[in-house]
Amino acid sequence: MTVGDPRSGTGAGSPDGLVIGLHERVLERRLQELIDHRADARAVIEAVDEADAPHVLSRHVAGHLASALADAEEDDRVDLVNRILRLLPENPDVVLDGPHQLLSFYPSDAETPSRPTTPLSDVALLTNSPRDPQLGTELKRELASADRVDLLCAFVKWSGIRLLERELAQLRDRGVPLRILTTTYIGATDRKALDRLADEYGAEIRINYETRSTRLHAKAWLFYRETGFDTGYVGSSNLSRAALVDGLEWNVRISRSATPSLVEKFTATFDSYWNAPEFAPYDPQRDATRLDAALREARGGPAGAAAGTSAGDIDTTLLDVRPYPHQQIMLNDLAAERETHDRHRNLLVAATGTGKTVIAALDYARLAGADRRGRGSRPSLLFVVHRAEILKQALHTYRDVLKDGSFGELFVDGHRPTDGTHIFASIQSIGRSAQLQQWARDHFDIIVIDEFHHAEAPSYRRLLDWFEPRELLGLTATPERTDGVDMAAEFFSGRTASELRLWDALEADLLVPFHYFGIADNTDLSSITFQRGSYDTTELSKLYTGNDARTRMIIAALTDTVVDVSTIRALGFCVSIAHAVYMARKFTEVGIVSYAITSETSRADRAELLNRFRAGEIRCLFTVDIFNEGVDIPAVDTVLMLRPTQSATIFLQQLGRGLRRAPDKSVLTVLDFVGHQNAQFRFDLKLRALTGASRRRLQRDVQQGFPFLPAGSQIVLDKVAEEEILSSLKSTLNLSTRDLVRDVANHKPADTSAAEYSLAAYLHEADRGLADIYGGSGPRAFGGQQRARSWSALKDWSFPQARLALGDDEVALLSRMRAFTHIDDNERIDRYRELLDGTLPSDDALAADPYAAMLFYQLRPTAPAGEIADTIRRVRRMPAIASELRDLLEVCEQQARTLPQPLAGLERVPVRSHSRYTREELLAGFGLGTTQQGIAPGNMREGVKWIPAAQTDVLLVTLKKSESDYSPTTLYRDYAISETLFHWESQNATSPESPTGQRYIHHRQQGSHVVLFVRAAKEGDLGTEPYICLGTVDYVQHSGSRPMQIEWKLERAMPAEMLVAARAVA
Template sequence: MPENPEPGLYDVVLSERFSQAIEKNPSLQAYIDPLEDDTGVRLLSQHLNKLIERALIGQKTARDQIALTNRLIQIIARYAPGLVQESDSATSDLLKELTTRISIGPNAPTRRPGIPLSHSELLTNASNDHRIGHELKREIESANEIDILVSFIRWSGFQLLQEALQDFIARGGSLRVITTVYMKATERRALDQLIKMGAKIKISYDTRRTRLHAKAWLIRRNTGFSTAFVGSSNLSAAAQVEGLEWNIRLSKVDAGRIIDKIEAAFNSYWEDTEFTPYDSSTESQTRFDKIVKDETPGPITILDVHPYPFQREILEKLDVERIVFGRTRNLVVAATGTGKTVMAALDYRRLTNQEKPLRLLFVAHREKILEQTHITFRAVLKHHSFGERYVGGLRPTQWNHVFASVQSLANVDLTEIDRDHFGMIIIDEFHHAAAKTYQRLLEYFRPRYLLGLTATPERADGKDILTWFEGHTAAELRIWDAIDRGFLVPFYYFGRHDGGDLSGVRWVRGRYDDKDLSKFFTADDFRARKILEAVRDHIADPRKMRALGFCVSVSHAEFMTRKFDEAEIPAACVVGTTPKKERDRALTQLRNGEINAIFSVDVLGEGVDIPEVDTILMLRPTNSATVFLQQLGRGLRHSEGKDHLTVLDFISNSSRKFRFDHTLGAMLGRASRRAIEKAVKKDFPFLPSGCAIELDRESQEVILDNLRSQLTYKAKGLERLLKDLGDQATLRNFLDEAELSIEDFYSKNLSFASLCRSAGISAFPEGPNEIQIGKRLRLLIHADDASRLNFIRRAAEGDLSVTELRERDRRQLLMLLCLLLDVEDAADLSGNYRRLLDHPAICDELISLTDLLQENITHVPSDYKIDPLIPLDLHAKYSNTEIGAAFNMVRNGKVYTIREGVKFDEATKCNLLFVTIQKSEKEYSRSTLYQDYAISPHLFHWESQNSTKADSKRGHRHTNHDALGVTPLLFVRASKRTDSGLTMPYQFLGPVAYHSHESEQPMKIIWKMECQIPADIVRTARIAA
């Protein structure tokens, strides 16, 4: 910090001296936050550290420095007894090493790294600097465990460290290596030698692209003085010795949190199915050789096909649709190139494991797709001869597992096949299903399971394919996940204000009127000039771009084509009436770079696959997230030389009814309106790797104003809306009409009962505490397990006889009542229940609310039960008060609200572990900022309370729980509060078993999950994306 105040940003405790200096300078304005109780630990310790360092420098001798240090320790020990003791006083000796005594003289000291273990340093391979290769050799000599993460490994780099690594493993060291075959740079000779030495290796076999650009070494030492190297160096001679490489050497002493994060990220990668174990077997070596030589990886049965996490999430959603909701006809929406066929094959494999035999019909409209699909299914099922094709002259003989083109099936007399012959029918590119050839199949066959796959569910002709799926999409791929996994290219999104004002354009049936919008956009050249200006600003060379522009009408598309041609950027217009030959010619010209843009009225959003497209022009506002993603997806395919997609979106002043949160939410992973508002204000700090969203100032103001208007709910306006609904004024209809989510509505301390009463349309007499109980309904909206929701409905219907309830149901009722009422005597369950029933409007609302909450169930119920008496379902959500009620924790007549991070229940011998993943220092003290995260669906890293020692009673409950008869149970939530400010409930992940641990105060424990963590929770709880 400067001696005198300078304008700029600070992050420091304000001292009296500096405060006085600011006051003396009237030209300065200070922005100050209060330093709260525990949250200032980091800043106060930094402040104190600077002062102590300054004071120590002022001492003349080491003896004086030690004396001052010990005086300070004595003072601290008086104020923090038990945490700091006078025996922590410094001596005049510096400990350098501890070795095991041997009988024949003293041990020779271990050679130390050139950089002190307690210091971090930058290495540049300069002639007068520590070389990365030389330093690694020195570091390896004192390591206990080493983890290496590099994009490629060359023999030249490996042999420079071979002897050091050989010695390290020979003395019992553990070496793990993660690498890739990206660009075919890794050499098998180096891998084989590492395996021979005793290393463990995992490889990503994707030769086309890699997510792994990090280069890091983690050197663990049992003494706690671990170090890490992070930078630009792969394991090659050039990187180790010769190159202009920059690497940071980090010390656990002064960069402990960063070292912890490196370790967490490595462990997550190690458990990721993208990285496959490599060993000395012929199978591993053959696979490696064939892949780097661009050959097929040999017999498909050697391949184990596992879903990526985002694919597993979609498969789990299909389970929910079938098992929870009974929907056996399901549509999956995912961008082209994201592995829809693999997901379908994995889904079929799961179903065949449950139901044998399950005859299959897979329908597509292109021979190439069918050939690739057939190969994929054989690989997933590990079955060489699985299935037959019906396309291009091939005809099935068995008709058990058929991969058929729709054209071939058009020639089949379907009545010769039983309607229920196929147990599962999968239709690729289901957007074609409106065609007669597909309709014929869908209307005739009656499969147990229908699965539709498409990237483009919205058709240009307006025909609704969702009619085959009860109007419902089962699962939709988050583009974040596909981009993070490298299936799609990143996008650069630029929102530019076009100077227009659409507030006067008619709003009809949830969207702008197309005719009015078209007239507005084509009235003059002003907007077109803005669009061309943006293209020239953001595209390096517009004459080399390949763009798709989505327009509102034919006249708008023709207008934009004309304006681009006039600007000497060749373009074409392709609309529904364009002849096929002309349409195909335009697409070919765009692929070849003969023209630079095609303007269309959504027709190119359906079924068109042009990977070369590198620019998307959003020239019309869309209120549909699905349409927006469909258009965005047209440019996200990989293509030679394409590293990202540029998206130019032109934003006008909008109607209050327009929903910017729909399109922004599509890019941000279906985020809530409040989360989107926060992201806009902070310039979108969290995006998929390689992506960017940039709004100009005017666009940002328009969007924020729009979001704020939607987040402001005025009771009078809602009352008018209720009156307008008349006889249709149900909770469901009200929320739909108001475009409010359940959380949006209830987070405002509103209830439907109180709103109806204010509007004068309530059909029920008012209960004595209706307003207060109504406000507490918000505490229930997280409920998401079917059995509990059914119980709540029964309770609200007055269908319970408390005296006849089983203990499990008594606790379920207590869970409900302690949320909605001020329960003074938990034992008087009958009296408290009568108090609830005295509020018929609230009970009626509860019935409606449980119906809506049933539709929000996201996980399949499990057979796992902690105890027959404890009404908690695996993967369901509960507040800490509900968990206390479920365990019958009652103190002085009241249900105990659990506030500890660890709570041991003596009655059941359950050790309850509560985890909040995304902690912030504003809500947690440094002493509770634990490192808690999912390593994989099977392993969870957890840190105990700060005071827990391994040999303490608490510590033994963690490490020796089996012997003590203790059951550790894990409850996890993403953050302390939801986007709308409500306290976030915990998700019950079930029992865990001790796997391993290191250190103490806190103990860092890895738990093994007894029940696999669902994919959506892993996504939230995983530290490495």
Template sequence: MPKKLTAGLYDKAFTEGNQHAVEKDPSLRAHTDKLQNHTGVRLLSQHLNQLIERALAGQSEENRVELANDLIRIIEKKTRGSVAQQSDFVTNAWLKELARGVQAHTNTQTIRPGIPLSHSELLTNAPSDHRIGYELKREIESADRIDILIAFIKWSGLRLVREALQDFVGRGGGLRVITTTYMKATERQAIDELIQIGAKIKISYDTRRTRLHAKAWLLHRNTGFSTAFVGSSNLSAAAQLDGLEWNVRLSKVDAGRIIDKIEAAFNSYWEDVEFEIYDGSQESQKRFDAAVEEEPRPGRIMSLEVHPYPFQQEILDKLDVERTIHGRTRNLVVAATGTGKTVMAALDYRRLARQLSPLRLLFVAHRAEILQQARTTFRDVLKHNTFGEDYVGGSQPQKWDHVFASVQSLANFDLDKISPKHFGMIIIDEFHHAAAKTYQRLLEHFQSHYLLGLTATPERADGKDILSWFGGRVAAELRVWDAIDRGLLVPFHYFGRHDGGDLSSVRWVRGKYDDSELTRLFTADDIRVRKILKVVKEHIANPLEMRALGFCVSVSHAEFMTRKFDDAGIPAACITGKTPRGERINAQNRLRKGEVNILFSVDVLGEGVDIPPVDTILMLRPTNSATVFIQQLGRGLRFAEGKTCLTVLDFISNSARQFRFDYALGAMLGKVARKSVKEAVEKDFPALPSGCSLLLDQESKDVVLNNLRTQLRYRSSELERLLRHLGDRATLKTFLDKAELSIEDFYSKKPNSFTLLCRRAGISTADKGPDETEIGSRLRLLIHADDAPRLNFIRQAAKGDLNMSGLSERDRRRLLMLVCALLGGEAAFDLSAGYNKILDHLAICKELISLTDLLKENIAHTPSQYAISPYVPLELHTRYSLQEIASAFNLVGKGGLLSPREGIRFDEATSCNLIFVTIHKNEKYYASTAMYRDYVIDAHHFHWQSQNNTRSDMPKGRRHTHHKTLGITPLIFARTAKKTDYGLTMPYQFLGPASYLSHEGEQPMSIIWKMKYPIPADIVRNMRLAA
């Protein structure tokens, strides 16, 4: 009889009994999907496991084995021995241990954990429960390697497991420990003892805040029966014995994916530059003592090598691209205060100085303390204790080779005494001051080859433009996500609340709402302001203790809000770009002191509003710019004493069709596609920076989703109207800029080509070719291209400048990549004919030239000197489709271009093993047999899991483990997912050659590859599993 079903969520196979029960109950409706790929395997396995467990429990001991073997026999028959075979039949024995050597001769058995190795369990330190300290000692007895990730280590806790760990290391076990000096709780006596035992230790020395809150022990066993403890217990006596601590003991058998993820996270942390090696030497002991002492001694310079954090390395890489690819030597870096701008500048100078030694330097700032800190930083980075001369106060440079000067000192100096080209590099801190006359004078005088500007706030309250010194561009900007995840900025708690307003009829002027109409609407009555005050009181514990900024439409609006908050008993003030400097400073000071609780402002983006204690932001006007939104958000992300997060109250109205909610939301989500923003809103923002939250009330959610659906459904007719408005001189770039579309936005949807859109809009263009629509629609297959030599080649080819008879083999394959992308794989048979067919479409060729110019701006990495062979035209760390990789290796067969299968292709011509990896596998596209654990560990190591049929003692496995002996070069091509945010097939990033380092397991083999060339920081960020 079918079991009665209860309404609610399920995650199980839908049985015939379930179906019958639903049919009998008209009040129930079943929502089902097909059992396919990994989901099908998982749910069927769970269902069968329940049935088998119940069936075995009801049998006698003898019949249980017989039943088990009957089931294995069925599997053997159904799979023809590929999954189960004779060796898998069970006996009536429980294998508990395999002993070797002395242990085998003496017939002694290893102490077993109190919890079965194949079970997971919760430990609470209750009187009748397993104590974690006791269980850990029993687990250590049988471990082969141990990794410990723990925030605090105290002697009182270590001594409880000290002997067990000592014995473990003594018999050859490997012990790694990661900890912190956060809250100065870790004791040096404890970590020195761990060093004596034989542990390898890494420590985070940030005593103000920690990203490491995890407490975990991972006990590796070569038999595959690894276990882990994850929970709340630090290594202290109370936590190990009688504290009210909860810890989960996980087993590799029933929680294998979780164990794998713990291992991946630990390995990523181990390679993270935040965690520094502690080896017990006098130098490392001094480093530890300096981090935990109550009053750090001034003037201490560490002799440790200075390495950039990954987010800093990304900025350094962008600067390299700007100079190397685009020839831009004057660059502005925008990053929040406290993110290490000076360290980045010093590392950038070190890199250039090594290339161009000697490189004279002028570092300019407006305060003496900034100059002193900068000089110390440069000395640490360069390992040069006498580097730099001061030109501030009474100090005068003697050599003028490396000068740290205040702008005031330079203002009083006759610059004509120094050649304009004397300094090879000029670095200006807080570059937003550069619009002042004192800075203008030195910028106009010096003609250094390199100019580097550093600022947290590129916009000025007086509206003066500083970007003109950098060609109107910001070269590199720190992602808010990275800064929050690193603990460099506070997390935000964003609340989107509907204000009851309707802006759909407000006039739309030059890409935004008309300010005067918004002002009239927002100040006409008190309805909206009452709603705002209500929301403030609901979300702020005590509004009289908040430090808030309110961003308004106009001066009238700001003054109106100030009056209304004052009337409501919340002291407020108003500042704008017209407010005299003295009054502006006074208003800021009053906010700091709590004399007023909110400053309302219009020109909020200048240096005039930079108050770290700000803990609340009110978005009182619609913001149709991601840049402006992030800058407004950034005003409250600075750390201050007692501040744990920034509260953001955004007041949302029904919007005009042209308004773009995806700009602001996409900025908070990390600049993702509109489609991804829509999915995030629908799912209530599951992925945000650490500690952040983003909540929309239902009305706001409906408004935002309706707007996003409208934006996603933009019609070809609207684009045609825009194009007609731009006229015959419209280019692909001007069109995309005016339409506010990215390259991916435009080419991922119909009409798929600018040429076709021009024809529909009646814009004159070259004569139409016979296959223009089809070829134009395939341009989307090129929009990932970021290989500079290839883009140059495509441009040359599109101009018709190729001499087919004189093509090198490398360029012939580049042409093969292009022709097969635009015409299909069958065009590989007659390359010359295919190329001529493309040239017959002059309008497409013209568009191709424009497209390559835009794609060059997206290049993220500088070219390397590595070449697979003289003939294979693939550049390191650039992106290629599977078809393009096949073209590059000239994989042409009878049916045209071949496509690698099963994730691996051995290329005999180059003796290369091509390994294709998708990091985040979706159950929709991959079967469980292909859900391998693949990820970047760090810039030098990659974890890859082979196919399930690969063993180290078989030819496939030996190609990996013995590739050097066999003369094989493994090449890794990786992508983060199967599809992009725009629904296109994601290309692979060529990570380069790798060498075998180690492996665990068989069928599949989990291999760690050592990369020959470091993986760039942005790729590491996207392809590593740990935070």
């Protein structure tokens, strides 16, 4: 390579050829010498991640080899290549003289199809320039030799189909599958084109009918070939004549030979879209009316404005209502609260516009299904809300979900129920004392109260006090109110059954994206009184109210951030009424017409101000009373956070006021003004609520500019705000042992002794998690002592008078306590408790107990199985270990949200689907180390294990192979295609012909099982991440060899949160 070659990283402009700037070069001896001789620069050198090393090293060797071949004599090139190949351990075949390439291999009597102009192994950028082949011509040639075709195209036009008719007909005649994904976005697709593709050319078509918004603007083809020489095009060309022939379009040609990771990502993404509920199968005979209505609506016309069709002619009760992943997570949480914890008064918290009513309806459908199986009828239902329009929408939603157009009766605005079994009532209609007393207290099996934050009102109180339903479900976007009432604490024993994860709703495109700006406001809050997570509001009000310098800075920041301050619809959240009035006055003085709406504003004035705000006469409303429903206006496009908020719940409530979709609103702008905070203030709570980032990743995300937010959303911090936030994160997320000891002591209730002080009590009072106790690496040090990271160590140091003496065995075992932090099923928790507390069976019985083996290998991963009984007996005599485990199991029990089930065909194995396990625990559960002798679970490092005693292949999958944040070469080896399909890549040595490959393919016929365990990453906040058991799987199909790519079908649909983590697309 010559100086200036980008592969060398050298340039003529530097004294020694080593250029200042970003590099990505394998460290060689000469390069190290160059670095060592440069005292004027600093090099950042990192080890290549193990998962990325094959790609990085092969790329490095390829660069040198290409240079050497270019410099070699023509006759020497093949010899040079063969000398290198002979050095490889697999001893590949030699290259023959020439060199020559095989270009095709077809039956003697078959015509060889034309080849694309671009070689199958090459990449190219096609721009429809005179020097480039036309995209349309290339597509025709690609179609001629494809064995399968996938097309992802936002718009499909008749003019584009006409150009490819002959090739499409040949594709059909050869029996080649053609799959097409498209949309109704802006009404640009021609139904005639889709009908022709389906009817004439046998294409399978799926359509995204979402017309409010769509993020699918992609245009891409992939041509699969049995030879492995797959090719594709990704770019700007829709399926239209202009795009394929003479438009100024750019399209990148990819190939499996040159860009395998891109082809793998294409395949994974397309399959995920294809199996997503948002894409509905299209049959021209069945779905033409629906498609026409959607296209007309997308073009701006009424959905039913043609050919005597009305929107009402489309019976929506015939369409399946399927939950989005975030809704399924909440449904699973609800089921776990009832079935695992026996809780039947539950609260769901989710932002307005994210489908709370759909969740309630789907929940009712599940309960109704269980009731019908048990007693033959649907359970009685009362759905209560205070606004008639919401009530009618709710009734319509329940009918759609249940596919029953006659379900339910209204009790509002003159409507009176006649049957009285399934009632949708306004609180005004049913909440009067005289009305309530007409119903038996247990008349309704299920009561759902929407907008539950109104429950403190007398009418709701009367209703809740009167009825005694089997299930009570509250729905709200605002669980904490400014009047001090906490809905969960007041009505639901302090527990929220499920709370929407903001990023999930954004990924589902249910809310507008946000652009969040963190701006330093130069105020010093460090001396303001800070107690129990909040600042003193009186002191804050004095600091902010009348602070003209801060207000000028706020107005300047707003003006700089939004496109046009004269068109905004903004909400500003203030610390006090005086602060809100002051801000409204100051904004109005500079021409931004603003008012304050507070608890002192009369109802009439509030209604007038809101109407003027909607009409655009008022540009900004300042408020303290953020839970007032009247402030919930979809048109809000700007949110000003003018006071510090640590509570993630309140922060999301404020944010949620602007996240609702509205016409001509593409993004919510959020300005959060950051001061110098009290040392105890925790930025991590709201940042994790905003981003979904783990504790471990949060600091890195702040430094790197939050690279993995949902599509369209951004977080921008100015330099001072970033430094303030990073400083806070470092002190609050990485608490020193000294600070943590002090925190433990400060939060102990006065009426609780040190011995009785439980881990669960501390975590609840201090708003901390298990990662605060067990996270981090290495032992803790305090007062000259070193101890393993454990609750008992923190208690001993916080309360020396209650300290327990520890033996050497106890010290060693305490280092294993974090291995129990993941346990999430009651059966395992109960069995571990029995082993710690109950009457132990004989040594032989203990040795044969699979739960005893699982507990044992959690404590001693590499020990021989013969020590199981002795170890468990000794642990019971160790107060520190037994007490720690009991405390941990109590926390695990409280946090459990799974619905575990026995494995199909393996009911005697104590491993349950959807539960989490360490590697040692799950392998012990299948008998490794006991019934399957020869290796202890802690000594097994491979990702696959055949266990003959259980006739089971255990597959252990880590989705994120590399520790780097993004590794495109390893991301798409293992992924979820849908909730019941999983794409898995075998070990490199496995071929379809090998005994292992044959067992995978024919496991059902041979009577063996395959069980799949998946985790997102190797490491998490608590160290090594556990695996989630996805259960038994069945072979569907495979491709490739050494490694094999296998598609498995899950016996039980994977948990929704795992689907979100494992699928190839958002």
